Amino acid sequence: MSQADIRKVKSSVDKNVGNRVKIRANRGRHKIDITEGVISETYPSIFLVEVENKLDDTVQTVSFSYTDVLTKDVQMQLI
Template sequence: MVMKQEDIAKVRNSVGQQLGSKVMIKLDKGRHRVDVQTGVIKAAYPNIFTIEVESGPDNEAPRVLSFSYKDVITRDVRMMLC
């Protein structure tokens, strides 16, 4: 798969427009393992964006995860608006 600068720019713009939106993310952890979490898009930077993930059932504090726009293009991270 060849990534073009235009593809990254499209994803960056899309994420930037959704700041503050609640999303469900599916993280591909390899070997047919997928982690599904819900969170809010907090910030978008030139190379990465951050999502604050809601606390789990064991009442842990919310975590902030960061992803690159390439993660979305390669489908290592899949996001859907809630």
């Protein structure tokens, strides 16, 4: 995993700020979270996704790192 690979992932996420994504996150020990949200902000090593809770209409902000995307611990798909 090189810095160039991380920059490619970051630029791809930067281009999709404001777009809706489906995220499949491997949380370890056979725990997998599948959520949908909107990419809200990007930073040098992480990006933020706003996820709506449909039960009580609250918005939760979740952060992911670009290295998680490279190692496939986090998989994203545009909706």
